Amino acid sequence: MLPIYSSYLIITLCIMKKESIPLRIFHFYMEGFRSMTLGKTLWMIIIIKLFIMFCILKPFFFPSHLGKFKGESEKQEYVSGELIQRAITP
Amino acid sequence: MIESIDTSLIDWSRAQFALTAIYHWLFVPLTLGLGIIQAIMETIYYKTGKEFWKTTAQFWMKIFGINFAIGVATGLILEFEFGTNWSNYSWFVGDIFGAPLAIEGVVAFFMEATFIAVMFFGWNKVSKGFHLASTWLTIGGATLSALWILVANAWMQYPAGMSFNPDSVRNEMSDFWAVALSPVAINKFFHTVLSGWIVGGVVVIGISSWFLLKKRNVEFAVGSIKVAAVFGLVASILTLWTGDGSAYQVAQKQPMKLAAMEGLYQGGNGMGLVGVGVLNPAKTNYNDATNPFLFKIELPKMLSYFAERDLNAYVPGIVNLIDGGYQTADGKTALSAQEKISKGQLAIQALADYRQAKKNKDELAAQEARTILDENFAYFGYGYIKNPTDLIPPIGITFYAFRVMVILGGFFILLFIVATILSYKNKFEDKRWLQWIALWSIPLVYIASQAGWAVAEVGRQPWAIQDILPTSAAVSKLSTSSVQITFFLFLILFTVLLIAELGIMVKTIKKGPASSAE
Known part of the structure; x- marks a missing residue:
């Protein structure tokens, strides 16, 4: 379904103007972005949000807790140790 | 054995996850519900050719766009938290959780990112039928995203279709369909998505009522209420039915x-x-x-x-x-x-x-x-x-x-x-x-x-x-204070986003449907 639809999207964009496919897609998006009014504010919010999330929160506050271990076997060892040590002794 | 974990660490980690999920869920149901309503309105425009329905659909599409833009990617923070705050859990279930989330990521990116552009930029540039298909596929993509997230959540409520591997210390998927089509997952998906449709219906009727109270855009408001009321009624009856199924599960x-x-x-x-x-x-x-x-x-x-x-x-x-x-x-x-x-x-x-x-x-x-x-x-x-x-x-x-x-x-x-x-x-x-x-x-x-x-x-x-x-x-061994810091960081970030959404939305609503064709 999706590949068919994507093909249709490309063909339709080709029919719209007699330009090369990548150029037509590029123009479609460029014209869309240029004609935005409220959309520009929304895009600004999205970009700021993504910047905060990926450039501040993720590296400084949300490093992978298991990222400090090298390779799968070290991670397995750590997690199994955690799961075993936290159990309640009979 | 017995390595004690500070209960305040568990509580703060849970509170942080709950806060993120609560804020994320402020945006999602309106996307699911309003998306269908605007698609129905555009379908009426496609069938009847009346410009009224095009303007009406465009107005609600704008509200949809604001909500989508502010809410998009807020769910990713939950994935950050899995890796940092719930690392034992993430490792333990990685194989099961990974598959639905990977499908969700691909589907969400491919469908929503592609077709939402046609939906917003394509008016008067592509055919009416093509634009309508894009609108339906945008909301279809959003709903499919929800499906895979809810499948993952349902598995946590009813773990099925897996076996535990003590060598890798991971649960490994043995039957994808037992995970994807578990009765808990099916009920959860329909109940949750339909509840989002109710949110869409109530929001449309509520905002339309504001126009009526202000005695402006009356035809637009009444037309919107007619669509949203029938849609909401069908959704709420189906939600009642799926709620019964969920309670049984x-x-x-x-x-x-x-x-x-x-x-x-x-x-x-x-x-x-x-x-x-x-x-x-x-x-x-x-x-x-x-x-x-x-x-x-x-x-x-x-x-x-x-x-x-x-x-x-x-x-x-x-x-x-x-x-x-x-x-x-x-x-x-x-x-x-x-x-x-x-x-x-x-x-x-x-x-x-x-x-x-x-x-x-x-x-x-x-x-x-x-x-x-x-x-x-x-x-x-x-x-x-x-x-x-x-x-x-x-x-x-x-x-x-x-x-x-x-x-x-x-x-x-x-x-x-x-x-x-x-x-x-x-x-x-x-x-x-x-x-x-x-x-x-x-x-x-x-x-x-x-x-x-x-x-x-x-x-x-x-x-x-x-x-x-x-x-x-399941919780990672972190210092409680670091979790407290991120809790309050999120509280500030999400509150700012919510205020931004409400501010932009109220401003757009006050402008009314006449401005929505821009």
Whole structure:
């Protein structure tokens, strides 16, 4: 379904103007972005949000807790140790 | 064994996850519901060719766009938290969780990112039919995203289709379809998505009512209400139906959650459903003689019917679930909490023995340990439970949240019926009292939606994965202060985003539909 639809999207964009496919897609998006009014504010919010999330929160506050271990076997060892040590002794 | 984990670390990690999920869920249901409504309006435009419906669809598309833009990617923070705050959990379930989330990522990116551009930029640039297909595919993509997230959540409530590998310390998917099509997943998907449709319906009727109260854009408002009221009515009736299915699944798979939802301490045959009630704060112990209710009105035998499809069926209460010994529906004798704890401890010890035997290259000992682990793995998580009372979820939140959801759900059905009748008789615009009710129903529908999640998530405590892993074992060993810092960072970030959304949305609504063609 999706590949068919994507093909249709490309063909339709080709029919719209007699330009090369990548150029037509590029123009479609460029014209869309240029004609935005409220959309520009929304895009600004999205970009700021993504910047905060990926450039501040993720590296400084949300490093992978298991990222400090090298390779799968070290991670397995750590997690199994955690799961075993936290159990309640009979 | 026993390495104590600070309970405040667990509580703050849970609070942080809950905060993120609550804020994320402020945006998602409106995307799901409003997306369908705008697609219906555009379909009417496509069928009739009336410009009125194009303008109407474009206005609601703009509201959809604001909500989508502010809400997009807020769910990614939950994935950050899995890796940082819930690393044991993430590792333990990685293979199961990874597949649905990977599909979700691809589908969300491909469908939503591609077709939403055509939906917003394609007016007058592509054919009407092509644009309409893009609109439907945008909301289809959003709904499919929700499907995979909800499949992952349902697996945590009812782990199925996997086997535990003690070498990798991971659950590995053995049957994708058992995960994707589990009865809990199917019910959860439809119930949750349909509840989003109700949010869409109420928001459209509420905002349209504001226009009527201001006596402006009356034709637009009435037209919108006609579509949203019928859509909301269908959605709310289907939500009622899927809610019944969800409750049945809870009774079968998570009986402690059902007991908490009902404040049911002592079970029995032919149990009644509490319609409304006030819990007794003096009840401090699950097996003391104190009446759990100060006041309640029951629907006789209905709890037994909803739980087992039999008016006289046995429904266990909290005391029964902890003491065990009752006959289950399949004729077995229920284990007590203490027996389950012993089995869980056996399973964890067997995991330790297995790994030690593997290190010693003692295959016979490893095989013996593996057999014990496999036999008791269904109770693995009970090995982390110190006291049987730790298995009781917070009764007050679960009980009241369930009633808030159900009572408001009933109110929305009534609202949609009245709105449908009056709008099609062209009398809605005269009823200012109804317009005020509809406007104030907007916050109520969000409260109902959040209450539903509170029932699902608070009611399954202490489990991160039902019976397999409690939150005390799932949480990463971090300093509590670092979790507190990120909690407040999120609180600030999300509140700013919410204020931005409300500000932009209110401004756009005040401009009205005439400006939406820009």
